[in-house]
Amino acid sequence: MSENKVPTILSLETCAQSRLFTIERVQLRFSNGIEREYERMKNHGHGAVMVVPYLNDETLLLIEEYACGTHRYELGFPKGLIDKGETPEQAANRELKEEIGYGAKKLTALKSLAMAPTYFASNMHIFIAQDLYQERLEGDEPEELTVVEWAASDVSGLLANNRFTDGRCVASLLMAERFFAEKE
Amino acid sequence: MSENKVPTILSLETCAQSRLFTIERVQLRFSNGIEREYERMKNHGHGAVMVVPYLNDETLLLIEEYACGTHRYELGFPKGLIDKGETPEQAANRELKEEIGYGAKKLTALKSLAMAPTYFASNMHIFIAQDLYQERLEGDEPEELTVVEWAASDVSGLLANNRFTDGRCVASLLMAERFFAEKE
Numbered sequence: 001m002s003e004n005k006v007p008t009i010l011s012l013e014t015c016a017q018s019r020l021f022t023i024e025r026v027q028l029r030f031s032n033g034i035e036r037e038y039e040r041m042k043n044h045g046h047g048a049v050m051v052v053p054y055l056n057d058e059t060l061l062l063i064e065e066y067a068c069g070t071h072r073y074e075l076g077f078p079k080g081l082i083d084k085g086e087t088p089e090q091a092a093n094r095e096l097k098e099e100i101g102y103g104a105k106k107l108t109a110l111k112s113l114a115m116a117p118t119y120f121a122s123n124m125h126i127f128i129a130q131d132l133y134q135e136r137l138e139g140d141e142p143e144e145l146t147v148v149e150w151a152a153s154d155v156s157g158l159l160a161n162n163r164f165t166d167g168r169c170v171a172s173l174l175m176a177e178r179f180f181a182e183k184e
Numbered sequence: 185m186s187e188n189k190v191p192t193i194l195s196l197e198t199c200a201q202s203r204l205f206t207i208e209r210v211q212l213r214f215s216n217g218i219e220r221e222y223e224r225m226k227n228h229g230h231g232a233v234m235v236v237p238y239l240n241d242e243t244l245l246l247i248e249e250y251a252c253g254t255h256r257y258e259l260g261f262p263k264g265l266i267d268k269g270e271t272p273e274q275a276a277n278r279e280l281k282e283e284i285g286y287g288a289k290k291l292t293a294l295k296s297l298a299m300a301p302t303y304f305a306s307n308m309h310i311f312i313a314q315d316l317y318q319e320r321l322e323g324d325e326p327e328e329l330t331v332v333e334w335a336a337s338d339v340s341g342l343l344a345n346n347r348f349t350d351g352r353c354v355a356s357l358l359m360a361e362r363f364f365a366e367k368e
Contacts, residue, residue, distance in 0.1 A: 004248060004250070004257045004330065006250065006255060006256060006257070007250060009255075015202045015203075016200040016201055016202040016205065016207070017200055018199045018200040018207045018209070018223055019199075019209075019223060020207075020223045021200065021205075021207050021223065021225075023200070023202045023204075023205050023207075025202070025203075026252055028252070028326075030250070030326045030327045031327070032326075032327050034326045034327065036326045037203075038252040039202055039203060039204045039205065039252075040252045040253045041205075041253065043253075064188060066188070066190065066191060066214070067301035067302050068210055068212070068222040068223075068224045068302060068303070069224045069225065069227075069298075069300065069301045069302055069303045069304040069305050069306075070298065070301045070304075070305050071190060071193075071305075072190060073188045073190070074298075074301045076301075111343055111344075111349070111354065112349065113349055113350070113351040113354060114253075114254065114258075114349040114350050114351065115299060115300055115350075115351060116253065116299055116350065116352070117251035117253045117254045117258045117260075117349065117350055118251050118252060118253055119252070119253045120253040120254075121253050121254050121255075122253075123349075124351070142212075142214045142216075142218045142220045143214045143215070143216050143218065146188065155362075159295055159359070160295075165295070165296065165297055165298040165301065165307075166297070166298050166299075166300065166301055166351075167297040167298065167299060167308070167350075167351040167352035167354075167355045168300070168351035168355075170295065170297060170351075170355035170358075170359070171351045171352075171354035171355040171358065174354075174355065174358035174359065174362065175343070175354070175358065178339075178358065
């Protein structure tokens, strides 16, 4: 990176708040003297995890889950917030047990992903899960999630699916594909 | 997809609002009868674009841009909102001219990506740009963006960069890599 000097925060205040979201108004002065007002989402919590679970070398597991933002069922990987006191690995294994009814003996950390750094500081740790064993934990989902098996080799088919659209799911799938290709 | 019945929206109201963001509170009844309160971000605008620009077969172009959410400079691809009346292709070409000083004679549409469907309906159209020509348009950035050349073959190096973290950037990079690998 070049040596850009981060803008000075002239003021910072909460300008809107709901149960889940806190929006901050930020007055900034850039290093060239230009001042601008930005808005961003205040970061709560301890980050999140997403897990790409392999039932075996040939089979990926996906879930179908209702997404309120798009008001439809979306296809994606198990994910969730890290609870206080949990490591990302513990959260990944808990979410797997809650959402697909498996734990994983082997978790491999891939890259951590941001959602949209312009507005959010949130950070999501991505894992590959292998060596699964059956174990179900009660989650807080309002309904049971549908687990979908997908041929691990059919990455193109999954990319073409118009219910598989979350940028972090697409990134996770392709990082996992790359991870296994590099091992071969 | 299986035939999950989308929950019934019992009520929908704005519960917080700022200049940029509108947060909605949604009361839902799932098909199993369970009722839950959700929050989501109201969708404004006409979607967004992100462009993976190839200066030539060997060189990708990236920008360094201040991100208020993380309060640091991030490395990523040119992106921006689609203006009213613009096609995604027109928006992609305009953003390229504003952010890196090039137009593109060739734009290839990849998949459209969601940010986080649980909370947002926003949709981002991803393009590969090739056959670039110099043309600069004045953007609304508070400071000139730093353009960074990156060896197109060094995908692993870019993935390892801890300033290249936006899930949609990672997805776009790997979809572009896949696109060219399939053509070979």
